[in-house]
Amino acid sequence: MSTPTEAAPRADPDGERVAAALADDLDDGFAELVRTYQGLVYAVALRTTGHRTDAEDLAAEALLRAYRSLADHDPAWLRELVPRPWLLTIVVNTSRNQVRDAARRPRTDGATVPDEPVPGPTVEDRAEQAEVTEHLATLLARLPETQRTAVVLRHVTDLPLTEVAEVLGCPVGTAKSHVSRGLARLRTLIAETGDRP
Amino acid sequence: MSTDPVLVRLAALAPAEGPDLTDRLFDGWLTTDSLLGPVRVVCTRDGISFLRTTADLAEEDFRAAYRRRVGRPLRASTVVPDDLEAALHGDATARPRLDLLGITDFQRDVLAATRTIPAGETRPYAWVAAEVGRPGAVRAAGTALATNPVPLLIPCHRVVPSGGGGIGRYIFGVSAKQRLLAAEGATGVGR
Structure with missing residues (x-):
């Protein structure tokens, strides 16, 4: 679990408000946290697991873990919390645990490893766009885990590098390197599969 | 805004909207009357999970007790589960659904x-x-x-x-x- 840190250069505009709400009343503050970040949590979960149902389960599980951790801290700690990277660290760790647990037990439904295309937008007239999106998501799922997480955080959810580093638990330079290697690998995969960029 | 087509397509991988998880995460609590006077009751999506008299626990302590027991957030609710009020007034035929969490x-x-x-x-x-x-x-x-x-x-x-x-x-x-x-x-x- 990470500790609160100084705000990043491109600081989360909602962070202070959510932290103050948590310090004021844990349950009301948590409702504010969920409203503020559940879209982001779901986006990271979706592009990490590769499946919508799994993503929803992962997002809910990570948020409950976050709640239990918040409940262990006093208001002074909560007020200093930088919620966004802290929360995404829990999402990434929860996802890792689930993948690891899944690897330890026999696969029954094949639903926990991100090796299948994610369904794109469901509206029919966006089918072509969906196909392109699915294809990129599939290629993304083929990246090594840390590179995939780095690319998702930086380029899908547009997190500043400082926060990507905090979530990955590494120096900013290392995070930057994970992002560039991930992108390079992704470009190679795009070229190999004959997909136009 | 990047013009690199790969980065543009990556940005488009963020889902336009995700599910609202609030109902899934939060359990609801309400106050109602019983043979022992006013009680606070928590309901999950699956049934009643916690009950204490208001005389036994103040609101803050009630919420803290629930948090310690099951580690789930609470919000105020106005939806009274079927059979709850009858059961709390001694009607033996009223058997509201229960959701017993965090027990052995x-x-x-x-x-x-x-x-x-x-x-x-x-x-x-x-x-x-x-x-x-x-x-x-x-x-x-x-x-x-x-x-x-x-x-x-x-x-x-x-x-x-x-x-x-x-x-x-x-x-x-x-x-x-x-x-x-x-x-x-x-x-x-x-x-």
Whole structure:
């Protein structure tokens, strides 16, 4: 679990408000946290697991873990919390645990490893766009885990590098390197599969 | 804004909208009346999970107790579950759905056995222990009942010491236990 840190250069505009709400009343503050970040949590979960149902389960599980951790801290700690990277660290760790647990037990439904295309937008007239999106998501799922997480955080959810580093638990330079290697690998995969960029 | 087509397409991988997880994460609590006066009750999506009298726990303590027990956030609710009010006023035919969270299998068995004791009757702690197949675990059965998440709905007040040991303890105090048993017409207790 990470500790609160100084705000990043491109600081989360909602962070202070959510932290103050948590310090004021844990349950009301948590409702504010969920409203503020559940879209982001779901986006990271979706592009990490590769499946919508799994993503929803992962997002809910990570948020409950976050709640239990918040409940262990006093208001002074909560007020200093930088919620966004802290929360995404829990999402990434929860996802890792689930993948690891899944690897330890026999696969029954094949639903926990991100090796299948994610369904794109469901509206029919966006089918072509969906196909392109699915294809990129599939290629993304083929990246090594840390590179995939780095690319998702930086380029899908547009997190500043400082926060990507905090979530990955590494120096900013290392995070930057994970992002560039991930992108390079992704470009190679795009070229190999004959997909136009 | 990047013009690199790969980066543009990556940015488009963020789902336009995700599910609202609030209903899934939060349990609802409300205040209602009972034979023991006002009570606060928590309902999950699957049933009633916690009940305490307002006299026993202030709102803040009630929420903290629930947080310690099950680690789930609470929000105020106005939706009263079916059968709850009838059950809290002694209607034996009203059996609201329960969702017993954060308890052991042994506690679950003890509570299930206790729920079968009819109004107007009592059973000794030893009966409950025997009923769950652990006849030696009389004290543990008593402990399990002392932390009953849903008193009144699971009538732990109907479990008493065997052989003239008074009516035993109760989460909300001995006099509350006496009042409930008297209201149900239970005989032969407290002598």
